[in-house]
Amino acid sequence: MTALRESALVYPIIMTGHLTGMALFGGMICITDMRLLGWAMRDTPITDVIEQLRVWKQIGFVLVVGCGAMLLGSKAELYYYNPFYWTKMALLLLVGIHALAFRNVYSNPTAFPGKAKVAACLSLLIWVGLVTAGRSIAYWDVPDNLTPIYGSNSPTTHHTRK
Amino acid sequence: MMEIQIPYDPATNPLNNNEWSFPLLEIIHIVGFAIAIGTIFMVDLRLIGIGMKRQLASQLAKDLDPWTLGGLIAVLMSGPLIFSSDPNLYLNNFSFQFKIVALLVAILYQYTVHRKVAASDSSPVVGALVGIISVSLWISIVAGGLFIAFA
Secondary structure, three states, rough: HHHHHHHHOHHHHHHHHHHHHHHHHHHHHHHHHHHHHHOOOOOOEEEEHHHHHHHHHHHHHHHHHHHHHHHHOOHHHOOOHHHHHHHHHHHHHHHHHHHHHHHHHOOOOHHHEEEHHHHHHHHHHHHHHHHHHHHHHHHHHOOOHHHHHHOOOHHHHHHOOO | OOOOOOOOOOOHHHHHHHOHHHHHHHHHHHHHHHHHHHHHHHHHHHHOOOOOOOOOHHHHHHHHHHHHHHHHHHHHHHHHHHOOOOOHHHHHHHHHHHHHHEEEEEEEEHHHHHHHHHHHOOOOOHHHHHHHHHHHHHHHHHHHHHHHHOO
């Protein structure tokens, strides 16, 4: 973990994996939700869309969360104090609850049309929330009593405008 | 290499007078590229032949094209706004320079070779090659973008 934090290259490489995972698989989550709402791929049966994307979304999830865990491991003491990080974790928990609560929708989408639309809307909100919270992590102002120990925040904060 | 210096004061940019406009633009940028690259990747999976096999590449591309375009529009609107917050910083950043070149190549590629090959449902070998190049281009853009902050 120390190697992760102190190497100039490893942290951005892991972060690239995190973002690449989001890029490749985030759109799949969006299209699944859009199909459930009836706004995308209307000529393709719902079950075809969901079943074909399932394994890829799982791969993407493992990639993104795996990289995320490594990023967290390298900065755990700092993230512990970051409210945006905890918001993100709460939303991640909601992802799990959502998957459980709507599991019958995703295994048999045509049988629950109304519930499918609710599932899709909530899913979109949660994922956009995750991206928002995740990006905001870097913008948290490290309190003065923590900076001597942990230094300033990640390099991306040089863009912060006051 | 000489440093580029445009006589422009970022303080005059209204996007810089508050704390959250920059992260908000970034979030729009991220959601935009997730949709754009995600849908392109779905077509590429079919071209390469490892996913989305229940429909033809041409059908997939036709269905997903509006979403790819929407995502790219979000990216191409938020991107220049982000750039405007500090043009000199970006212009002198190698990662940014790389990213823009890769982006231009990728967009050109997407709307010429990729579109044609996807629409014509050509041979698996051609499709696989086109798909792999496509994925590589878009991933390198993401990497380039990320490394801007770490360069």
